[in-house]
Amino acid sequence: MPHDGLPAGIHEIPPRSGVAFTLEAGQVLTVIDPRGEQVADLLAFNRHDLDEVISSGRTLDYASRLFLTTGDPLYSNRSNVMLRIVEDQVGRHDFLLTPCSADTFRIIYGDTHPHRGCFGNLADALGPYGIGPDRIPIAFNVFMNVRVDGDTGALTVAPPLSRAGDYVRFRAEQDLVVGLTACSALQSNNHSFKPIHYRID
Numbered sequence: 261m262p263h264d265g266l267p268a269g270i271h272e273i274p275p276r277s278g279v280a281f282t283l284e285a286g287q288v289l290t291v292i293d294p295r296g297e298q299v300a301d302l303l304a305f306n307r308h309d310l311d312e313v314i315s316s317g318r319t320l321d322y323a324s325r326l327f328l329t330t331g332d333p334l335y336s337n338r339s340n341v342m343l344r345i346v347e348d349q350v351g352r353h354d355f356l357l358t359p360c361s362a363d364t365f366r367i368i369y370g371d372t373h374p375h376r377g378c379f380g381n382l383a384d385a386l387g388p389y390g391i392g393p394d395r396i397p398i399a400f401n402v403f404m405n406v407r408v409d410g411d412t413g414a415l416t417v418a419p420p421l422s423r424a425g426d427y428v429r430f431r432a433e434q435d436l437v438v439g440l441t442a443c444s445a446l447q448s449n450n451h452s453f454k455p456i457h458y459r460i461d
């Protein structure tokens with residue numbers, strides 16, 4: 261048993277924080293919601309060419325759907341598959357909205373001293389890999405439950421459908437630098453901040 265008390269191979273992202281790590285092509289990343297109703301923002305960059313990055317626009321265009329699940333590929337800006345969802349216990353995630361940020365909290369919540377959010381956490385974690393904040397695109401927001409009104413296009417951020425222990429597994433189709441957070445936005449996480457767990461196999 262590791263010293264932090266987690267099962268072997270499980271890493272914890274504390275509430276309102278983020279990490280970055282590398283994946284080899286063929287490795288599988290499991291993103292786990294240990295307590296339920298907690299979002300994790302996921303970013304991916306080509307480790308050998310950081311100008312290639314995960315693309316919401318390309319992925320949704322090719323899927324012709326807003327909601328992605330088992331079997332769906334996540335494409336890069338160059339239309340290569342970066343990750344593929346190989347198992348999904350929840351079936352509702354978001355790929356429309358940018359990582360929450362100090363600006364999000366200022367503009368949407370009216371905070372005068374805003375938290376840096378997933379955006380700041382991702383920028384901090386990805387910095388050592390040579391990835392600056394202006395390169396951060398829309399993340400694949402694991403477990404985020406954004407409802408879309410089909411007629412007006414109105415967006416509603418609802419509590420995640422994930423329950424304690426639910427997970428999503430992604431297979432890396434390239435060598436990647438990955439950023440991953442335990443999201444910091446009140447609305448996205450049903451008003452409480454919880455950790456995210458992950459493992460790499």
Ligand SMILES: [Zn+2]
Nearest residue numbers: 360378443444
């Ligand atoms: Zn967030």
